[in-house]
Amino acid sequence: MRILISNDDGIFSEGIYVLAKSLINLGEVIVIAPDSEKSATGHAITMHHPLRVSRTKFFDLDIEAYSVSGTPADCVKLAVEAILKDRRPDIVVSGINNGPNLGTDVIYSGTVSAAVEAAILEIPSIAISMARSKFETFEHAGNFVTKLVEDIFEKGLYNNKELNETIINVNYPTVSEEEIRGVKVTTLGIRKYQNAFVERKDPRGNSYYWMSGEVMDLEQNESSDVVALRNNYISVTPIHFDLTNFKTYEYLKKLDLEKTR
């Protein structure tokens, strides 16, 4: 099995190392990731600058690794279409992100976007995120994803071609392994922030703004990833990239938009 690993925290982050160290047990692992932190880059791609690729040593592991001067989506696109053109990956795993990627927030997430790009290229993919604490490490999250990849392929966990276009978004709770209550298949919850910006003044009296904001405590659907994590479950959310809003599609079709013209 050939596994491509990427992330948005950069190729020298702890999460990607732990992930690779665990996945190497399943087959050939290739790491192609941004050369520096690219959090919150969403699905940005680089069209107006060229991308630099450097073959690099990957910590103490004997793994083929490349750092790329681009976004997570760039890394996966470039990997599949150029660097690994004749060695198509069987799966793409993105992470382990340092911090959760829950609910509405996935739309901003570089980690998830790397997995979405894989799905666009028709490769199964998983994004894995965990808020690392002083006491909890990424190891258990890495082991869980490794088992998930194994189940997908070796045990044929889902032999469903639709799943080729499904991204599995996993969030791992920040508690000890004993405190984890299980695995829940979830929907995306709602994440909203208050006090989103902090205004500061520069020495010349001009304003500038820092994005900030605290997560609001909102009512959530019981099926949501936010609720699962809150209750110490591992959340597994299937996501896709078809943004068509079918609910309002039927509604809009009934309106006579021709009159608007």
Place this chain on the structure above:
Amino acid sequence: MRILISNDDGIFSEGIYVLAKSLINLGEVIVIAPDSEKSATGHAITMHHPLRVSRTKFFDLDIEAYSVSGTPADCVKLAVEAILKDRRPDIVVSGINNGPNLGTDVIYSGTVSAAVEAAILEIPSIAISMARSKFETFEHAGNFVTKLVEDIFEKGLYNNKELNETIINVNYPTVSEEEIRGVKVTTLGIRKYQNAFVERKDPRGNSYYWMSGEVMDLEQNESSDVVALRNNYISVTPIHFDLTNFKTYEYLKKLDLEKTR
């Protein structure tokens, strides 16, 4: 009516000027847009640098305008949460993008992401795109969107609260007004590219890559925006930001993922 305008081509692009010039007939227009081109930035936001905001003249129009050192999503977030905190916009219109935003490509689009950010903040929004040619100008596209905004509010075109979380993604064909055959409510089609990267060598013999690629001629759903544009219809696609894949959600729930742990 208070209308916030943004885009991803930058505040000094032709499309945003044409859009503002048309929308000013409906009420108060405020332009808050990136200080330079931010195409293909997807839903990136700026968390690790502060955002600079400059009040600016806007061509020959008497419009309140600000340029922001960030992405289209930053502009809308900062507008709603800070600059216009006490003057919440009734609608956000993003564009007119120079180039289409069809099918899968909307996920990369800064223009669409500005509108998506508005919807996350519960403000109705429209994204408008058009491939401008030597012969066709943005004027007709601007006029169409202006009529659409008018219909939404003055004629109560859709009094449906779900539509608050719907983004209307409009693509305008690159033909003369006479050649336009009508308006179609559409779904997102498929856009894939071949020869996605071009490799070059620098003077020291090191490789770098340009993102490139030609659109592939794929079979499309008849209801898609791609087909509508091809047949000279204006496409109106309702999109949303809930990426949950409900089709595979039910399927995954039936699997015993607890065993994976």
